[in-house]
Amino acid sequence: MNYRMLGKTGLSVSAVGLGGIPVQRITPDETRALIVRLAELGVNFIDTARGYTVSEEYLGAALEGLRDKFYLATKSMSRDYEHMAADIETSLSNLRTDHIDLYQLHNIKTEADFTLAFSDKGAVAALKDAVKADKVRHIGATAHSAEALAELLRHPEIETVMFPYNIVENQGEALFEQAAKQNVGVIAMKPMAGGSIEDGALAVRYILQNPNCTIAIPGMAELAEAEENAAAALDLSPLTDDELARIDAIRKELSGNFCRRCGYCAPCTVGIDIPSCFLMEGYLKRYDLADWARARYGAMKAKASACVGCGKCEARCPYELPIREKLRAVAAAFGE
Ligand code: SF4
Ligand code: SF4
Incomplete structure (x- = not known):
């Protein structure tokens, strides 16, 4: 496995990590098998969320005896102090741990979100207090629009950003460069573009070619997916002509009909997201x-x-x- 420094956190993370959404559709036993295999493959980063129903709980159970093999990241949609503080406690309990390595503001997007989250009574203040209490080690955030990502980079307490990045969604690239200059770790979510890109190995190789992107976190539920992604993260050689041609073909196939979640279409007349x-x-x-x-x-x-x-x-x-x-x-x- 290749390992990289996750920005100013100082955490040395594997080039691929586990995206925890699909854990919701497997059993606790299957989650345990997945975690055991990931540890064997040298994958040391797991991302989940309060919003992924049973994902935190299944992962917490699966990590019994293996907690020290992984850095754990989770996230919450809470924007105020009280709810974020409560969510941190729930995550600690679900994940059966005394500390979470990275706690993130989940999908921050509106001006109101930012104003509240970064106020004295906001979620970031709760996260900072949790860092002082050694319940949380580092603070990050996730976003889907370039505007929100740019705003996050104005807040020095945000040590990592998570953003969609894949063969057909490269709207964050310029900001990744800025993040790298500021020593903010970049975590690529949706590496398969929400399942639209079927060649998982190529998708991972494409992301890891970008030196400004620290880690890709494909969703995984099957052992075969874990093995394919780990193998792809071992090979950091330049993309071949054949791979570049396949990337081109994927872009052509998806470009006319693929939503990049940029948000420029808003506001909808009747309020549809x-x-x-x-x-x-x-x-x-x-x-x-x-x-x-x-x-x-x-x-x-x-x-x-x-x-x-x-x-x-x-x-x-x-x-x-x-x-x-x-x-x-x-x-x-x-x-x-
Ligand atoms: S539909 Fe909206 S969010 Fe999707 S690509 Fe178009 S403008 Fe962006
Ligand atoms: S009502 Fe329909 S067509 Fe009009 S802005 Fe909303 S989604 Fe678009």
Whole structure:
């Protein structure tokens, strides 16, 4: 395994880590088998979230006796002090540990999010207090839009950023360069573009070619996936002509119809969270996470079926996606 320094945290992390979303669809025994195999392969970074239903709990049980082989990262959507402090305690209990190596603000995006999270009574103050109490070792954040990523880089207490990065989503690259200059660790989420890219090894190799990106965290549930990703992270040689041609072909295939979650289409006339609709449809169809995707979609205030077809979003989408047509497909897939 290759190891890299995760920015100013000083943690030496494996070039691939476990993305913990798919743990929700396997059993506790399968989670244990996965963790044992990852430890054998030299993978030493696990990322999960309070929002991934049973993921923290299954991982906590699976880590019995193996806790010291891994750095543990989790995250919370809480933005105020009280709720973040409570979430840290829940994560510690679920993960059966006395400290979490990296605790992240999960999917920070709006101005209101930033204002509250970084205020005296905000989530970051709770995280700093948890660092003083040695319950949390480092503070990070995750984001999906370039604007939010740029804003995060203005806050020196944020030691790592997690952002979508893959063959077809490279909107963060310039900011990764800035992050590297500031010694902020960059964690690439969605390395397979939410399951759209089927060649997992190529997807991992592509990400690890970028010296400004520290680690890729593909979601894994099967031992074969763990082995394929670990093998890909062993090979840091330059991409071959054949691999470059395959990357080109993937871009051509997906480019006209792939949502990069940039958010430029917002605001929708009727309040639909357009990129989240597409993301949930991906989980429904490709990741075998149908129940989870249905629950998340069901909690959304405005469903894809609410689209009135005004077309304003399409005029704002820099990738010219047929948003209305795609939303009709989402509505058909979820039945609402
Ligand atoms: S076309 Fe539909 S999704 Fe787009 S802004 Fe109008 S109502 Fe919203
Ligand atoms: S639909 Fe277009 S504008 Fe909206 S998030 Fe996706 S890529 Fe960006």
